[in-house]
Amino acid sequence: MTGVRYNYGTAMLAAFEYLLEKYPEVFVIGQGLWSPWYVGNSMTDLDKKFGAHRIIDTPVSESACTGAAVGAALAGMKPIVVHPRMDFMLYAMDAVVNQAAKWSLMVGGQAGPGLTIRSIINRGGEQGAQHSQALHAWFAHVPGLRVVMPATVADARDLLIASVLCPDPVMFIDDRWLYDLEADLPPVVEYPLALEGPRRLREGHDITLVASSYSTRLSLEAAEQLAQQGISAEVIDLRVINPLNLDLIVASVEKTGRLLAVDGSWSPCGLAGEILAGVAERVAPAALKKSPARITLPFAPAPTASVLEKAYYPTAAMVVSQATKLMDKAC
Amino acid sequence: MLAQLRMMLKIRLAERCLADGRRERLIGGPVHLGVGQEAVAVGVAAELRKTDRVFGAHRSHSHVLSMGSSLHGLFAEVLGKDTGLSRGMGGSMHLWDQPNGFYGSVPIVSGTVPLAVGAALAAKMQGGGDVGVSYMGDGAVEEGVVHESLNLARMLQAPAIFVVENNLFASHMHISLRQPKQATARFAAANDIPYEIVDGNDVVQVRAAAGRLIGRARAGEGPGFIEAVTYRWYGHVDWREDIDVGVNRSAEHVDAWRRRDPIARLVAGLKAAGLMDEAWLNSLEADIGVEVAEAWQQALADPYPPLSAITSRVFADAGVAA
Structure with missing residues (x-):
């Protein structure tokens, strides 16, 4: 395949850049976004390129930040919440499971939060039981939530874009053990997430x-x-x-x-x-x-x-x- | 002020109608009634516009009606009808009327508080001077996410207005059994958010405080917090008064608070000022009574959602291949 060389991490970075450039309603909120070591090479310098008002590093408040993203989505934005480790996201379960996933059904399909929750599986390196979990099956149990797990460099970029453009709440789960995967990617083509599958x-x-x-x-x-x-x-x-x-x-x-x-x-x-x-x-x-x-x-x-x-x-x-x-x- | 009197009466009669409907078992699910608390929503909403973003909780009939929602839409929703505000999928505890600025209410205590902050943040990004409003009860401030939300709103200077309807009870428990101090505004102070504590049974006071804090927020000066002290005449849920069911709730307490009826107080003030008389009030009540009765009858006659609604309204994007 011809194209530009990416790894799994820089492919996500490319997705963020694509989305932030093209869609003014996209913003990113979460912990560690102004730090080089929370999210690997997947968000490097986004704050410098797009401004701290769109790349929002936050207080230590997983629950409020996720809930705020749900509310912002209901108000027409396309937020991406970042949880650098899935383990910490458990504080945000109400916003994910009770609010985001059920909103469309509860209001008769008249509105829904089109937010993306990016949570990262980040384990190994003797980090132990609370820095290691892969809880995707919990979220796959919940109706109203789309759960995406990219395994390839192409999907790291293109499924992230599809997730953010999807009008439904999406849990996008990436894995730090994949960040070194490399591939050449063609230019971005947007596609509807609802039609994607195995x-x-x-x-x-x-x-x-x-x-x-x-x-x-x-x-x-x-x-x-x-x-x-x-x-x-x-x-x-x-x-x-x-x-x-x-x-x-x-x-x-x-x-x-x-x-x-x-x-x-x-x-x-x-x-x-x-x-x-x-x-x-x-x-x-x-x-x-x-x-x-x-x-x-x-x-x-x-x-x-x-x-x-x-x-x-x-x-x-x-x-x-x-x-x-x-x-x-x-x- | 006559508009606010009319709205408070409309909410009062609507909730009386819902109490009757629940007692007669025409309503299948729980209704949390706010009779006695009408001045809070009406006073705040008088300062709001349709492009603001209002979020409520389990006791939100007044919040949605005060934004201009139809009685029929509310009644049909409580009855689970397809013509309801949430197309019959929410009932009394999940109300929605976004075209009128009411983004939604849900019964998880404090669940919508961060959502209102996010909608306010969106308003700041969108630049139209709109605000987010989060109605909550005094019980909600015992949830951790409220403190995260106050801190976040202040740090992001989001135009979020937190309105605590402190009716002294969370379900059956008096606030003195749940919190060491009874003024919930102490949490606003702790997060450096301007606040006002008002008599929640005085619509004029509520509106004045709301006007000041909402004005600041619209001008880009950040969040505000209103604590409106009030009381609900009914028990936690449905039509019963819960005398001596609730801890520290007695007939004497309820009677004392009935004497502080926000509607009677406004009526007395308007009469004293010569702005209305008893005949005008009677005529207004009769008109609203007819409006309520007609909306209720229409809602009773309306159809339920189709069975396909069980799965067809789960996702906004219906292209599901599962």
């Missing part, structure tokens, strides 16, 4: 790997390794997990007969379980060559010591190992 990133015929965000990166790496063993893995990147469109996954599993869902969070009532349940409901038992499986975190808060962190988070090797087991006829 996408097949790699074609295969033996097994279907379903993932989102960083888990998609692991699955792509695993698929590469599996190919060397003669196993052809199809990789589907979810991209939008609320509302979740299962059509592509169902068609893929009907073809491969095997499903492995990979998710970087906990298993109970989680995203991987939702994929398995959706497939169980819609794929005929006879079409399944093996019982579907999932890879998730151990059911425990994140540990601190790096030796424990290494064992805690899923790896491409774990995906390869589990996929190989699903291919094993004796198993």
